[in-house]
Amino acid sequence: MDHETIIEEQLDSMDLSELEDIMGEATQSGGVFDEITVDQIIDNLLNGQPLFDSDRIIDNLIDLFLMEVKSSVFLGCEILAVCIIIGLLSNFSNSFGNKTVSSLGTVICSCVIIALCIGNFYQTYEYCQDTMNTMTTTMEILLPIMIPLLIAMGGISSGGILNPVIIGAVTGFNFFMQHVVLPMVFLSAVFILINSITEKDYVKKLSGFLRKAAIFLTGLAVTIFSGITAIQGIVTKSADGILINTARFSLDNFVPIVGGFAADSLDMVISCVGLVKNAIGIIGIIIIISLLIIPVIKILSIAVVYKVIAIAAEPIATKNISDSLNEIGTAAITMTVVLAVGALMFLIFITIIMGMGGGSLWTS
Numbered sequence: 001m002d003h004e005t006i007i008e009e010q011l012d013s014m015d016l017s018e019l020e021d022i023m024g025e026a027t028q029s030g031g032v033f034d035e036i037t038v039d040q041i042i043d044n045l046l047n048g049q050p051l052f053d054s055d056r057i058i059d060n061l062i063d064l065f066l067m068e069v070k071s072s073v074f075l076g077c078e079i080l081a082v083c084i085i086i087g088l089l090s091n092f093s094n095s096f097g098n099k100t101v102s103s104l105g106t107v108i109c110s111c112v113i114i115a116l117c118i119g120n121f122y123q124t125y126e127y128c129q130d131t132m133n134t135m136t137t138t139m140e141i142l143l144p145i146m147i148p149l150l151i152a153m154g155g156i157s158s159g160g161i162l163n164p165v166i167i168g169a170v171t172g173f174n175f176f177m178q179h180v181v182l183p184m185v186f187l188s189a190v191f192i193l194i195n196s197i198t199e200k201d202y203v204k205k206l207s208g209f210l211r212k213a214a215i216f217l218t219g220l221a222v223t224i225f226s227g228i229t230a231i232q233g234i235v236t237k238s239a240d241g242i243l244i245n246t247a248r249f250s251l252d253n254f255v256p257i258v259g260g261f262a263a264d265s266l267d268m269v270i271s272c273v274g275l276v277k278n279a280i281g282i283i284g285i286i287i288i289i290s291l292l293i294i295p296v297i298k299i300l301s302i303a304v305v306y307k308v309i310a311i312a313a314e315p316i317a318t319k320n321i322s323d324s325l326n327e328i329g330t331a332a333i334t335m336t337v338v339l340a341v342g343a344l345m346f347l348i349f350i351t352i353i354m355g356m357g358g359g360s361l362w363t364s
Contacts, residue, residue, distance in 0.1 A: 007042060007272050016280075018141050022134075023283055026290035041279040051282070061297070068301035075120055076305040079325070080312055082109050082116075087316035107197060110321060114193045117306075117328055124299055124332065125186045128339050129178055131295045135288055135346055136174040142284045143167060146353050149277035162229065162356075166349050169225040176221055177342055184214040185338060189331040196324035207327065211334045218338045222345040229352055281354035285347060292343045296336050303332035 044051050086109045147163045188210035191203040306329030314322040 007276060014145060016145070019145065019280070019283060022138055022141060023287055026134075026138075026287045041282050042275060061293070064293070065297050065301060068298045069304065072302050072305040075116065075302075076309045079113055079116055079309050082112050083309075083313040083317035083321060085109050086318060086321065110197050110318075113321060113325075114196065117193055117325075118190060120302065121186065121189050121328065121332070124295075124302060124335065125182060127295050127298070128182055128335055131291055131339065132174055132177050132182075132342060134291050135343060136170055138284060138287050138291070139170045139346055139349065140167075142280070142350065143170075145280055146277055146284075146350075149273055149280070150353060150356055152273050162353065165229055166353075169229060170346070170349070173221055173225055173342065173345060177218070177338070181214045181218050181221075181338055182335070184210045184217075185331060185335045188214075188334075189328055192324050192327040192331065196320045204327075207331075211331060214338055215334060215341075218341045222341055222348075226345055226348045229349060278354050281350050284350045288343055288346050288350070292340065295339060299332050299336045299339075303329040303336070305329075306332060 041051060043049075089109070143163060143166060150162075188207040191207040191210070195203050195207070306325050310322050310326035310329065313325060
């Protein structure tokens, strides 16, 4: 039995419909990667061919960023128009001496800017939450496929221990991000916008503290969850290596005549199953990256627009408005960092599983 037959039988025995569906949705929504199947990845790996065209991916990223910037320009023009009105009101008050009307108009215009920014930032916040949910769903689909393959390669201890550990880590991290970290970033943006109405910095330091705390907590959670998983993987990999190498040695030395052939066949089966497992892991990595690209580029484009508006509004609007718009851009970048670090943890989990199974290299 050759390796192609083993791989085909292994693929036929698995239900990859949910994984292929979410793969199609991720690649279509992202528009950066071309849709690719597990069979195509395995063929490319066996033939030594690249999985993607790097030049095309770079061009798609640039086009996607420019498209998102264009879609955010309209919001920037609205905010800038209100800033111009604020500047005109300030000039009229200086010319005609009616500061009460000017102050009231400035407050009203500031409230309009706050409403526009909060509405836009809330959409960004919901987008990040949806992305995190989809990444979690992807992991919940991947684990029941990759863990049995890991066990089939002889990783009995690894599969038995890592499955509940990673599922618990993914579920707990998603809950932590949804209910603690992302709300902290959103509240920091709300506080800085509210602060723009007044002339004093009442909650500016609180806003900055919430942003920094969100990044710190995300990094801490990723370090803890990934560290625990990596340590468990190292310990169980040693035990699995002893188990599978003992099986190979027993076949080769204690089974007469056909023992060496059986040991070689075991190596081939394990290698084929490992190739399928890694191909599915690559699919998972592509899905996670595809899901991450759209919100990251969208949020970064919004942040760039806010930063540019803050520069343009500085000479015509009040200092608080300009500073607040700049801080909103910083909050958007913070949300991007938080989401990217969260996705990094999922990628670490996938690569840990991809790197396990089969024991150490054994020769007769």
